[in-house]
Amino acid sequence: MSADGPDDALSRRDLLLAAVYSVLLLWINAYVCRELFFAQTAYMNSMHGFWIALARMAGDSWFHATWWPYWDCGIPFEFTYSPLIPGSIAAWSALGKVSHALALQCITGLVYCLAPVTLFLAAWLLTRAPGYSFAAALFYSLTAPTQILVPDSDFAVRRFWDARRLFLVTVWDDTPHLAALTLLPLVILFLSLAIRKRRLGYYIATAVLIALAGLASAFGPTMIAMAAVCLLFVLRREDCLRNIVLTISIGALAYAISAAFYPPSLLRAIRTASASHGEPGFTAGSVTALAIVTLGWTLLWRYLPRWTTDWRLQFFGLFAYLTSSVPMIAAYLHRQFLPQPGRYKLEMELALALAVVFGARSWFDRLSLSLKGALLFLLLALAGEQIVSHRVYAKNILAPADVTRTVEYRAARWVEQNLPGVRVMMPGSIGQWANAFTDMAQFGGGSWSMAYSQIQQTGLSAVYNGGDTAPSDARVSLAWLKAFGVGAVGVSGPDSQEFWKPFAHPAKFEGMLPVLWREEGVTIYRVPQRSAALAHVVPQAALVTRTPSGPRDIDGIELYDAALDDQSLPLAEFRWEGRNRIRIRTAVSPGQVISLQVSYHRGWHGVANGRECEVGRDGLGLIWLRPGCAGVCEVELNYDGGRGLRFFRYLSYTAIAALLLAFPARRLRFSLRRSS
Numbered sequence: 066m067s068a069d070g071p072d073d074a075l076s077r078r079d080l081l082l083a084a085v086y087s088v089l090l091l092w093i094n095a096y097v098c099r100e101l102f103f104a105q106t107a108y109m110n111s112m113h114g115f116w117i118a119l120a121r122m123a124g125d126s127w128f129h130a131t132w133w134p135y136w137d138c139g140i141p142f143e144f145t146y147s148p149l150i151p152g153s154i155a156a157w158s159a160l161g162k163v164s165h166a167l168a169l170q171c172i173t174g175l176v177y178c179l180a181p182v183t184l185f186l187a188a189w190l191l192t193r194a195p196g197y198s199f200a201a202a203l204f205y206s207l208t209a210p211t212q213i214l215v216p217d218s219d220f221a222v223r224r225f226w227d228a229r230r231l232f233l234v235t236v237w238d239d240t241p242h243l244a245a246l247t248l249l250p251l252v253i254l255f256l257s258l259a260i261r262k263r264r265l266g267y268y269i270a271t272a273v274l275i276a277l278a279g280l281a282s283a284f285g286p287t288m289i290a291m292a293a294v295c296l297l298f299v300l301r302r303e304d305c306l307r308n309i310v311l312t313i314s315i316g317a318l319a320y321a322i323s324a325a326f327y328p329p330s331l332l333r334a335i336r337t338a339s340a341s342h343g344e345p346g347f348t349a350g351s352v353t354a355l356a357i358v359t360l361g362w363t364l365l366w367r368y369l370p371r372w373t374t375d376w377r378l379q380f381f382g383l384f385a386y387l388t389s390s391v392p393m394i395a396a397y398l399h400r401q402f403l404p405q406p407g408r409y410k411l412e413m414e415l416a417l418a419l420a421v422v423f424g425a426r427s428w429f430d431r432l433s434l435s436l437k438g439a440l441l442f443l444l445l446a447l448a449g450e451q452i453v454s455h456r457v458y459a460k461n462i463l464a465p466a467d468v469t470r471t472v473e474y475r476a477a478r479w480v481e482q483n484l485p486g487v488r489v490m491m492p493g494s495i496g497q498w499a500n501a502f503t504d505m506a507q508f509g510g511g512s513w514s515m516a517y518s519q520i521q522q523t524g525l526s527a528v529y530n531g532g533d534t535a536p537s538d539a540r541v542s543l544a545w546l547k548a549f550g551v552g553a554v555g556v557s558g559p560d561s562q563e564f565w566k567p568f569a570h571p572a573k574f575e576g577m578l579p580v581l582w583r584e585e586g587v588t589i590y591r592v593p594q595r596s597a598a599l600a601h602v603v604p605q606a607a608l609v610t611r612t613p614s615g616p617r618d619i620d621g622i623e624l625y626d627a628a629l630d631d632q633s634l635p636l637a638e639f640r641w642e643g644r645n646r647i648r649i650r651t652a653v654s655p656g657q658v659i660s661l662q663v664s665y666h667r668g669w670h671g672v673a674n675g676r677e678c679e680v681g682r683d684g685l686g687l688i689w690l691r692p693g694c695a696g697v698c699e700v701e702l703n704y705d706g707g708r709g710l711r712f713f714r715y716l717s718y719t720a721i722a723a724l725l726l727a728f729p730a731r732r733l734r735f736s737l738r739r740s741s
Contacts, residue, residue, distance in 0.1 A: 097228070100459065109498055109564055113166075123142070130668060135507060135510060137507070138521055140518070140664060143326055146512055149277065150244060153172050166468065177243065179247050186250070186254075187253055201421075203448060204418045215397075231459060236462055245281040263311075265727065272319040279323045294387070324716045342514075351400065357400075358387070377423070389413045391403055472495065473563070476587055477491065477499040480503065487506075487553055489505055489552065491505075492555050523616055552597050554590050555588070556587070598637055601662075604628060653696070658691050665688045671701070676694075
C-alpha cells in the first residue's frame with residue numbers, strides 16, 4: 066500500500082482502471098434498481114409523501130424565512146425536514162419535467178448507485194489499491210453483515226445476503242440517511258488530506274461535503290464526527306492539538322454553511338422530540354456504554370500498530386469498531402449514548418466492508434497465484450448469484466403501483482374537495498401523504514423527530530389514546546381537537562389499509578360525531594365548531610395559561626373550548642395572505658383578546674388598527690393577541706422568522722459568500738505579492 070496515498074501521481078492506466086471499476090459498480094447497482102428511474106411505486110408506510118409534499122409546495126421557502134401552515138398547526142419552515150432531498154426532488158422535477166414522486170425515486174436510485182462508487186473512489190485514492198477498493202465496494206453492494214452481528218429481527222445466516230440497503234431506501238424511508246452516507250467516504254478522504262497537507266482547497270472541500278451531509282440528514286454530522294475522531298487518532302499524532310483545532314474549525318465552517326436549516330432552536334427540538342418518543346436520552350447507562358466503547362477503543366488503538374503501521378488500515382479498524390459499537394451495545398446491553406442507535410447499522414455496513422476486505426489483504430497476498438485465482442473465481446460466482454438475487458428482489462418490491470387507488474390518496478382528495486379551508490387531523494400514513502396530493506392544513510402531518518411544539522405532539526397523542534375507555538378517550542380527544550381548531554378528524558380502524566392504525570379506540574366517535582366519509586375502514590368525522598376560522602375572540606381569563614401536564618390534563622382546555630362555543634362573543638374573520646401574513650377582522654371589548662389556533666413563534670409580529678400590538682403564547686403553544694382596540698379591529702400579523710432564524714440564515718449566506726471569494730482573494734493576494 067502506498068505510503069503517501071492520494072498525492073502520488075496518477076497514471077493514465079490508474080485513471081482508466083478506476084473509471085472501469087466505477088462504471089461497473091454503477092452498472093451493477095443500476096441493474097438491480099432500474100425500475101426506480103422509470104416506474105412509480107406506492108409504499109405508503111414511509112415518509113416519501115412527506116418529502117414529496119415539501120418539494121411540491123416549498124417554492125422559494127428554501128431561501129428566506131417562511132411559515133409552513135400545513136403541518137402541526139403551523140411551524141417554521143426550518144422545522145419541516147433536512148432540505149437536501151426535498152430540495153433535490155423539486156429541482157429534478159422541474160428540470161426533468163417529471164412528477165415529484167418519480168423525481169424522488171430517481172434521486173433514491175441515484176443515491177443507491179452512488180454510495181458504493183464513492184466508497185470505491187475514496188478507498189482507492191487513500192490506498193492506491195483499486196482491486197481491493199472495488200472488492201470492498203462490491204462487498205458493500207451485495208451483502209448485509211449487520212444481519213449476522215446485530216440482525217433487525219430473528220437471527221438467520223441467510224440474511225447476510227439480504228438486499229437490506231435497497232429495502233431501507235425504497236420500501237422504508239432512509240434515502241436522506243443514505244445520501245449523507247454517500248458523502249461520508251469523500252469527507253473522510255478530504256479531511257485526511259486537510260489534516261496531512263494543510264491546503265485551503267482541502268479545507269473548503271471538506272467543509273462543503275460536511276455541510277451537504279448535514280443538510281441531507283441529521284445523522285450526517287454524527288457519522289462524520291465518528292470518522293473524524295478515528296482520523297485524529299491515526300494521523301500526525303505529533304500535531305494532535307493542531308489537528309483537533311483544524312478539524313473543529315472545518316466543522317464550524319460546515320455548520321455556518323448549513324446554519325440556516327440547523328439553528329440551535331431546531332437542535333434543541335430534535336433532542337426534546339427524541340426524549341418525548343421513548344428515547345431514554347443520556348442516562349447512567351449511557352455513561353456505561355461510553356465506558357465500554359472507550360475500553361475497547363483503547364485496546365484496539367494500542368494494539369493495532371503491532372499488526373500494521375499503515376494509518377489507513379488502523380483507521381478502517383477503528384472506524385469499524387466505533388460504528389459497530391453503537392447498535393451492538395444498544396441491542397445486546399440495552400444501553401445507548403446516541404439517539405436511535407439502531408439506525409447506525411448503515412454506517413456499520415460501510416465500515417465493515419473496508420475493514421473486512423483490507424484486513425484480509427495481507428492474508429490474500431500471501432496465497433499462491435493458483436489459489437488466488439480459484440478463490441477469486443468463487444467470490445465472483447457468489448457475486449453473480451447475489452446480483453441476480455438482488456435483481457429478483459428489486460423486481461418484486463419495485464412493481465409499479467397506482468397511488469390514486471390508495472386510501473391515503475382518496476381520503477386526502479375528498480377532504481380537499483369537500484372541506485376547503487378546514488383544519489383536519491388525518492391518521493398515520495394518511496397524514497404523512499395528504500400534502501403530497503393536496504394543500505390541506507393538518508393538526509399533525511409533520512415529522513415527530515423535528516417537532517416544533519411538544520404540546521401539539523401531546524395533543525396528537527391525546528387524540529390517539531386519551532383515555533382507558535372509549536367514552537373517556539372521546540371526551541379527551543374532542544377537548545384537544547376543538548382547542549386546536551380541528552374541524553374534522555379521520556380515524557383508521559383495524560381493518561383499514563392505513564398502515565399504522567394509531568387509534569387505541571377507533572370506534573370512540575361512533576354515534577357522537579357526524580360521519581362525513583367512510584371507505585375501507587377509514588372514517589372522517591365532523592368535529593363541532595361554532596366557527597371554522599382559526600381566530601376567536603375570547604375573555605383573557607379563558608386562555609389556557611398553564612401547559613397541560615399530559616394528554617388527560619384537560620380542565621383548562623375545556624374552559625377554553627367553552628369560550629370558543631360562547632354565542633355571545635363576536636366571530637372573527639380570518640384569512641391567510643400567502644404563508645407569512647394573516648389578516649383578522651373582528652370586534653373586541655375590554656377584557657377580551659384574540660386567540661389564534663396557530664403555533665406561536667417570536668417571528669410573528671402584529672399590528673391592530675395601524676398600531677403594534679402584543680403577541681403572546683398561551684399554554685397550548687398557540688398565539689394570542691391583545692389588540693389594544695375597542696370595537697372593530699383590523700389586525701395584520703406578519704412572520705419574518707424572528708432575530709434568531711434570520712441571524713442563522715445570514716450566517717449561512719455569509720459563509721457561502723466567503724467560500725466563493727476565498728480562491729479569487731487568495732489569487733489576488735498572491736499576485737500583489739509578486740508585483741511588489
